[in-house]
Amino acid sequence: MSVNVIEVKDVTVAYDNTPAVSSLNFTLKKGTCTAIVGPNGSGKSTMIKAIMQLVKPVSGKVTVENSSSKQALKNIAYVPQKGEVNWDFPATVFDVVLMGRYVHKGWIKRPTKEDKQIAYDALETMKMLPFKDRQISELSGGQRQRVFLARAIAHNADIYIMDEPLQGIDITTEELIIKTMKQLQKEGKTFLVVHHNLMTVPEYFDHVVILNKQIIAQGTIEDAWTKENVNAAYFEKGVGTWTS
Numbered sequence: 001m002s003v004n005v006i007e008v009k010d011v012t013v014a015y016d017n018t019p020a021v022s023s024l025n026f027t028l029k030k031g032t033c034t035a036i037v038g039p040n041g042s043g044k045s046t047m048i049k050a051i052m053q054l055v056k057p058v059s060g061k062v063t064v065e066n067s068s069s070k071q072a073l074k075n076i077a078y079v080p081q082k083g084e085v086n087w088d089f090p091a092t093v094f095d096v097v098l099m100g101r102y103v104h105k106g107w108i109k110r111p112t113k114e115d116k117q118i119a120y121d122a123l124e125t126m127k128m129l130p131f132k133d134r135q136i137s138e139l140s141g142g143q144r145q146r147v148f149l150a151r152a153i154a155h156n157a158d159i160y161i162m163d164e165p166l167q168g169i170d171i172t173t174e175e176l177i178i179k180t181m182k183q184l185q186k187e188g189k190t191f192l193v194v195h196h197n198l199m200t201v202p203e204y205f206d207h208v209v210i211l212n213k214q215i216i217a218q219g220t221i222e223d224a225w226t227k228e229n230v231n232a233a234y235f236e237k238g239v240g241t242w243t244s
């Protein structure tokens, strides 16, 4: 039987009284790699922010592992969308990855030898160990995304939520991120990922949510990833269709 790790029930989020997403009903199944797709401005980031309690819904409820407390969010490693993070912050690559451990310890306690080893291993996995002493302001886009994923790995959460992690990065980094995601999935982790490239959805993911302010479709790739559903989200009648 499949377990729901996240449940979004009838959630509406508005900015300045204008709804960005309306009446979302969604369940994230444990052990899946689920893509969220939809055109620009369709509310993908807003949906994720509602899950992360970064925006407050005007109505509806989100639960993470059956809890709506802040505490439950500790089991989620969240990688925000590019541009929402200040990379001028003075910190080394190693510092940022080590921050993944603070979720468990709080800010007061010093990192242990074990914490440092976990951070090293995460950097190794993302092939970023040679850059460990580099300032994060001096990294390329792909390298930053690797550091973020290394931090998520160091966090050792069960749920990973990533907002367009493959946007504007090199193909080597893309392959490494997908390979790592699939490896972690084998270990029982769950992924919810905003994804912008329609062509790679079926290759990278096993479940999909198609969004355009409302949920157009959700489910397995086999059931939900149809031309009708994609066209319904991306194209208005007469504007064009997606045909591949």
Ligand code: ADP
Residues within 6 Å of the ligand: 015, 016, 020, 038, 039, 040, 041, 042, 043, 044, 045, 046, 047
């Ligand atoms: P996506 O991630 O799919 O591109 P977003 O969730 O970022 O979409 O945005 C959905 C809608 O909400 C857009 O129309 C956007 O302009 C609006 N929006 C997002 N964030 C804010 C905000 N902080 N204040 C006002 N409007 C916002």
Ligand code: MG
Residues within 6 Å of the ligand: 044, 045, 046, 081, 163
């Ligand atoms: Mg977005």
